[in-house]
Amino acid sequence: LTYHHGDLREALLVAASTLARTGGPDAVGLRAVTRAAEVSHNAAYRHFADRDDLLLAVSERCMERLADLIARRLSEVEAGPDPGRDAWNRLYAAGYAYVEFALAEPGWFRTAFAAPPPGRLPDLGAPLTDARPYRLLSEAIDGLVAAGVLPASRRPGAEFPAWAAVHGIATLLVDGPLRLLDGDVRDQVVAKVVTAVGTGL
Amino acid sequence: LTYHHGDLREALLVAASTLARTGGPDAVGLRAVTRAAEVSHNAAYRHFADRDDLLLAVSERCMERLADLIARRLSEVEAGPDPGRDAWNRLYAAGYAYVEFALAEPGWFRTAFAAPPPGRLPDLGAPLTDARPYRLLSEAIDGLVAAGVLPASRRPGAEFPAWAAVHGIATLLVDGPLRLLDGDVRDQVVAKVVTAVGTGL
DNA sequence: TGTACATCAGTGAACGCGCGTTCACTGATGTAC
């Protein structure tokens, strides 16, 4: 019996992530998490105010994971002779990565977007700019303007249709009516959406 | 005490809808619903196999409501001299209606897309064509081709980017990181997305 | 037309479950003198 655990907060977040991975946000309960971390069921109260606080923390972690994959896929785009082409490739890579994450880790994806119950909102002035996936997508569009392949006049607000499209197809495929779509058809649908993100700008 | 209720199944669905309207799918429980219908907690078993069966039924009803609003907004589009313009207006109307419903009735919207737990899937051969909102959107795009403003070569699969965009912005606004967006900004974002649906085709 | 009876929609009590949260506690750690 070791009393001071070392880093119980981290251990709880890891356990919560494992549960969320298969069960989504609903699987993140105080009792379930502490059980998984092999610790008494109220030990978590030393590190989190309550259940929602824990869920919020693991949700943020899932959001980071999504952003990490997008960032990785962006970094894998190799530069060619045409900067405009590169900029487009980066946008597509970001869009694909978004959907790739949702399909590969549906539990984490759902947890990332699990809303805290109304009233518990951390009083944020900038609600969306904090979401790194949004920022990465936005920066990819900035890249289009910088490369001269998107008129600056079309830039303002252009990230919203892009975000909506990839987020929409991701949720439709993961949770929604498209959830039992077969692999090949699914890939074609995703490709359709991602390319439409480009033409939509 | 009236024993034979008349149409308890319908009464239960109405009660469930009322609960879902404010509380979303999680608010649809056997005990909560039967309590709201002022009936003993296991009376529901005469009409539904179990809790998931009830949820599925109310979910379908919510989906119909979404489709009803889209159909209504479509029927309100008045025909002008230019059939091509009309076809575009119909597509935009459908897209707006989709988001309008989600924002006006977030609980119903979430319930409509509440997935039955895996394994409980009714073994459907055509998973998506049954969703009326999808069909209405799809038919609006057919209208573009019929009016000659969209090349037939671009038609196949064009409904997916359109659906994804409106569904995506709807969920981001209702449940997601954009949920605390202010009214005016919100309207602009929705407009951005809906028009991008058009240019994306 | 009246009566016996099957059907079946609803009742009410009880089951076991997992949950979040609170309480008084224990015992290891680190600090002050």
Added chain:
DNA sequence: TGTACATCAGTGAACGCGCGTTCACTGATGTAC
């Protein structure tokens, strides 16, 4: 350097809750003779 003590991270028992589901039942309805 050694000891007294405060701190604080974890324990374990207990609370009340709402849930889904099962059981044996009751009593109204409709049908057959």
